[in-house]
Amino acid sequence: MRHIRTFLAHTSAWLLTGAAIFIVITVNGWWQPWPDLVPHVATFVVIFLGILYEALPFLTAGALVAAGIHLFVRPEWLRSVLPKHPVLRTISGGLLGILFPVCECGSIPTARSLMQRGAPASFGMAFAMAAPVINPIVLISTSVAFAGVWGWDFVAWRFGLTLMVATVVAQWLPMPATIAPVDNHDHHDEDADEQLPFVQWLAHAAVDWLDMVRYLVVGAVIAASLQVVVPSEVFLAFADTPWLAIPAAMMLAAVMSICSTVDAFVGLSLANTLPPAAVMAFLVFGPIIDLKSIPMFAGLFGWATTLRMLALVVLVTAASCAGLEWLGWL
Amino acid sequence: MALNRVFVAGALFVVAALLLVRTALAQMAFYIHPRYEVLLYFCAAFVFVFALVVMTHRGQLPRATLPIVLVPLLLGGLIVPAPLRSTTLLQQGAALNRVAQRVNSASLDINVATIDTTVWSLYDWAVASSVDIAPLVGRPAKVSGFVVFPGDLGLPPDQLMLARYVLTCCVADAGGVGVRVQWPAAQSLVSDQWVEVTGVMQSIPVGDTVQPLLIATRIEIIDPPKKPYLTTDTPPVSATAP
Numbered sequence: 367m368r369h370i371r372t373f374l375a376h377t378s379a380w381l382l383t384g385a386a387i388f389i390v391i392t393v394n395g396w397w398q399p400w401p402d403l404v405p406h407v408a409t410f411v412v413i414f415l416g417i418l419y420e421a422l423p424f425l426t427a428g429a430l431v432a433a434g435i436h437l438f439v440r441p442e443w444l445r446s447v448l449p450k451h452p453v454l455r456t457i458s459g460g461l462l463g464i465l466f467p468v469c470e471c472g473s474i475p476t477a478r479s480l481m482q483r484g485a486p487a488s489f490g491m492a493f494a495m496a497a498p499v500i501n502p503i504v505l506i507s508t509s510v511a512f513a514g515v516w517g518w519d520f521v522a523w524r525f526g527l528t529l530m531v532a533t534v535v536a537q538w539l540p541m542p543a544t545i546a547p548v549d550n551h552d553h554h555d556e557d558a559d560e561q562l563p564f565v566q567w568l569a570h571a572a573v574d575w576l577d578m579v580r581y582l583v584v585g586a587v588i589a590a591s592l593q594v595v596v597p598s599e600v601f602l603a604f605a606d607t608p609w610l611a612i613p614a615a616m617m618l619a620a621v622m623s624i625c626s627t628v629d630a631f632v633g634l635s636l637a638n639t640l641p642p643a644a645v646m647a648f649l650v651f652g653p654i655i656d657l658k659s660i661p662m663f664a665g666l667f668g669w670a671t672t673l674r675m676l677a678l679v680v681l682v683t684a685a686s687c688a689g690l691e692w693l694g695w696l
Numbered sequence: 697m698a699l700n701r702v703f704v705a706g707a708l709f710v711v712a713a714l715l716l717v718r719t720a721l722a723q724m725a726f727y728i729h730p731r732y733e734v735l736l737y738f739c740a741a742f743v744f745v746f747a748l749v750v751m752t753h754r755g756q757l758p759r760a761t762l763p764i765v766l767v768p769l770l771l772g773g774l775i776v777p778a779p780l781r782s783t784t785l786l787q788q789g790a791a792l793n794r795v796a797q798r799v800n801s802a803s804l805d806i807n808v809a810t811i812d813t814t815v816w817s818l819y820d821w822a823v824a825s826s827v828d829i830a831p832l833v834g835r836p837a838k839v840s841g842f843v844v845f846p847g848d849l850g851l852p853p854d855q856l857m858l859a860r861y862v863l864t865c866c867v868a869d870a871g872g873v874g875v876r877v878q879w880p881a882a883q884s885l886v887s888d889q890w891v892e893v894t895g896v897m898q899s900i901p902v903g904d905t906v907q908p909l910l911i912a913t914r915i916e917i918i919d920p921p922k923k924p925y926l927t928t929d930t931p932p933v934s935a936t937a938p
Contacts, residue, residue, distance in 0.1 A: 385709075397775045405783035411771050412780055416727040416867035418768050422715070423735035426742050569753050572746035576704070576765075577758040583767055593868060599791050624865045628729075631864045631928050635871065638797035638826075 406594050414590035417623055417658060418583065421471045424625065425578055428472025432479035433570035437563060441484030448489065453537060459489035460532040463497030467504075469626045470653060471582065473497040474662045475574050487541035491667070491675070496532035498626035498653035500525060508649070511630035516642055516696075523696065527650045527686055535678045542668050581665045585658035589623040592657065596621065605640050608691075612684050615644035619652030626653035643691035651683045701750060704757055707765045708747035714772050715740035723777040725923045728866040779924040780861055782844045782887045785872045795862045795871030795928070796822030813897075814838040818860045819926045821897070822873040825908045829899045837910055838894045840918060844874065845887040856882040858893055858910070863925045870925065876900065879912040890920045 397403075403411070449455045466476060477494035481487055498504070505525070512520045561569070601621070604614035615636070624632055633649045640648070655663065655676055664672040690696045718724050719736045750757065785792070796819060813835040816824070821839065824832055844857035851857065859874030861867075877893055885891065893912050900909040 398778070403775075405781075405787065408778075409780065409784045409787060411775055412727065412778065412784075413867050415768065415772055418772075419715075419718075419724060419736065420728045420732055420866040420868075422743075423732065423739040426739045430742070568745055569749050569755065571742075572749040572753075573755060573758065575742075575746055576750075576761050580758060580761060580764045583764050587767070589868070594787070597787060597791070602791075602794075622868055624869050628865045632869045635795045635797065635864075635928070639794060 410590050410594045413593050414586050417586040417589055420625060421582055421586070421658065422579075424469050424471040425475070425582055426575060428468055428475040429571045429575035429578065430567075431466060431468065431472065432475040432574050433567050435476065435479040435483060436570050436574075437567050439480075439483050444480070444484050448485065452486075452488070453533070455486060456488045456492045456533050456537045457529070459485070459492035459536065460496035460529045461500060462493050463500040464502065466493075466497060467501035468497055470494075470498045470656070470659045470662075471578075471625075474659065474666055475578050478666050479574070487667075488536045488539075491539070491541070492532045492536035494663070494666070495536065495654045495679070496528055499528040499650070503627050504630070504653075507628055508630040511634045515634065515637060520642065520646070520696065523646060523690065524649050527646065527683070527690075528654065530686065531650060531654060531679060531682045534682050535675055539671065539675055539678060542671050577665065578662060581661035582658065584661045585623070585656075588661075589621060589657040592621045598622070602636075602639050605644070608641065609688075611640055611644035612647045612687050612691075613680075615640055615648040616651040616680065616683060619648045620656045622652070623656040623658035624652070629653065641691065642696040643687045646690065646696060647683055647687040650687065651679065654679055654683070700762060701757065704762050704765070705747045705750040707762060707769055708743055708750060710769055710773065711765065712740045712744040712747060714769070715743065718772070718777060722922050725925070726777050726779040726867075729863050729927055730923065732866075779920075780867055780870055782842060782848070782859065784870075785844060785859055785861075785874075786848055792857075792859070792872045792874050793822045793826065796873050797826045814894075817926055818858065818873045818875060819862050819928075821875055821908065829906055829908055832897050832908060833899050835897050836895075837897050838892065839875070839910070840890065840892040840921070841874065842920075842924075843885045843887055843889045843891060845885070846882055848887060851876065851882075854878055854880050854882050855909075856885060858891070861925045862928055864928045867925075873926070875908050875910050877910045877912050877915075879915055881915075885915075890918050892916045892918050 449458055463473070466473075468476060473494045476497070477490040480493065481490040505521075508521050508524055509518075512524075598618055598621075601614045601618040604610035618636075619629075622632070629649060629652055633645050636648060637645055660672060660676065663675065667675070687696075715736050719733050719740070724730075724733050724736060813821075813832075814837060816837065816839070818839050818841050821832070821837065839858065841858040841860040844859050846853060846856050849857055856877050856879060857874045858877045859872050861870040862873055863870050877895070879885075879893075892915070893910060894914040894916075895910045895912040898909045898911050899906050901907075
C-alpha cells in the first residue's frame with residue numbers, strides 16, 4: 367500500500383512539475399510591471415523579488431545544515447563539548463560561524479537546530495547574530511573592500527565589535543523558557559523510524575525551510591515596502607550631523623536588508639558620504655538584524671524577546687561605534 | 697492526503713519551476729548579481745525535493761504556509777520579469793553616482809592618456825570622474841545605457857542623462873550611475889530607451905561642482921541588454937591602467 371502511495375505521489379509530482387514549468391513559461395507575459403503598475407508598485411515588486419531570490423539559496427543551505435544537526439548531533443555530545451563557563455559558552459557561539467559560514471538567512475535555522483539539540487539559548491542567539499559576520503567569506507570581502515581604504519584596524523574592529531555586541535546581548539538578555547519548535551518536529555510520523563537517514567534529513571529540511579520561508583517572505587515585503595517609501599537618501603541626509611549619522615546608517619542597513627557576504631562593498635560606496643563610525647555601525651548592525659531577519663528571529667525567540675534584543679543591539683552598537691569615534695580609534 | 701498538503705506541494709512545484717525557468721532564461725539578471733544564479737539551480741532542485749517530501753510525508757506542515765508562499769508565487773509568476781527603470785532612479789533622489797565614489801583617490805592610478813577609454817562603461821567613467829574630471833576632458837567615449845528624459849531631471853532640451861544601475865548583491869542595493877549627454881535631438885528620445893552613445897568627454901559646471909558632459913557625435917538605439925545592470929566587481933578603471 368505504501369509503495370503504491372509513493373509511486374502515485376512521485377508520478378503526480380513529475381506531472382505537476384511539468385505542468386508548473388508549462389504554466390510559468392506560458393503566463394510569462396500576462397502583466398507588465400511597467401507601465402501597467404504605478405512606478406512605486408513596480409519598484410516594490412522588483413526589489414521584493416530581488417531580496418527573495420538572493421536569500422532563498424542561503425535559506426535552503428541553512429535548512430539543510432539545520433536538519434543535519436537535528437539528525438546527527440547528539441544532545442549529550444553537544445553539551446559535553448561546549449565550555450562550562452556561561453560567558454565563554456556564549457562567546458564560543460559567536461565564534462562558531464568560522465565553522466559554519468552562513469549569512470543571516472542560514473544562521474537562524476541553524477541556531478534553532480543547535481538549541482533543539484541542547485545548546486543554551488544564549489549560545490544559539492550569539493551564533494545567529496554573529497555568524498553572518500564572523501566567518502571566512504565575510505572576512506575576505508571586508509578585507510578586500512576596506513583594508514586599502516581605512517586599514518586593517520577597520521577590518522579587525524568590524525569583527526571585534528560584532529562578537530562583542532552578540533556576546534553582550536545574548537548573555538544579558540532574558541531568554542524565553544522554551545524555543546519555538548518547528549511544528550512538524552512535535553508530530554511523530556509513524557514512517558519516520560523506517561526511513562533512511564538521508565530521507566529523514568530531507569524531511570526535516572523541508573519543514574525547516576517551509577517554516578522559515580514564511581518569515582523571510584514577510585520580512586522581504588516589509589524591507590521592499592520601506593525602500594520604496596523611504597529612499598536611502600533620506601537616511602543619508604543625516605550624514606553631516608555627527609550624532610545622527612550612526613543611527614541613520616543603522617536604519618539604512620536595516621532597510622536595505624542585504625546579504626552580509628557582500629555588504630562590505632555597499633559600505634564602501636557609503637564611505638565618502640558617512641564618517642567611519644557610521645559605516646562601521648552599518649557593517650555591524652545590518653548583518654545582526656535587519657527588516658528581513660526580524661520576523662525570522664521572532665519565529666525563533668518570540669516577539670517579546672526579539673524586540674528586547676533589537677533594542678539592546680541598537681543601543682550597544684550605537685554606543686560602541688560612537689565610543690570608537692570619540693576615542694579617535696576609527 | 698490532506699487538501700492543504702496537495703496545495704502546498706503544488707505551490708512548491710511551481711516555485712521550483714519558477715526558479716528554474718527564470719534562471720535558465722537569464723531573467724534572474726533583472727533581480728540579483730549574476731554570481732548567485734548558479735545557487736538558484738541548487739535551490740530549485742531542493743525546493744522540488746521538498747515538494748516531493750510534502751507529498752509523501754505525513755508530518756504536520758507549519759501554519760499559514762500556503763497563503764505566504766502564494767505571495768512570491770503570484771508576484772514572480774504573473775508579472776513579467778523586468779529590470780529597474782528610470783522611474784526608480786528618479787524616486788531615489790540625488791543618489792546618482794554615489795555608488796562610484798571613492799574614498800582613497802590614490803588607489804586609482806588613472807593614466808587616461810595611455811588607455812583606451814572607449815571600452816569604459818558608465819561605471820568606469822563615474823569612478824574616474826569621482827577622482828578627477830580634468831584628465832578625462834577630451835577623451836573618447838563609447839557607452840551604453842538607458843535614457844532618462846531631460847524633462848524629468850530639469851536638463852536643458854539639448855541634454856539627456858544616460859544611466860545604468862550598479863549592483864553589489866541584488867536590486868535592494870542598486871545605485872545609479874550616469875553622465876549628461878549633449879545631443880541636439882535629445883527631445884526625440886524617450887525615457888528607458890537603450891542607446892549607445894559615441895562622443896568626446898567634456899566637463900560642465902553644475903552649481904558648485906564640475907560634472908562630466910559627453911558631447912555625442914553618434915547615438916544608436918540598441919536592444920536592452922540581457923544583463924541590464926553593471927556590478928561593482930566589474931574590473932575598475934585602475935585595472936586597465938598600465
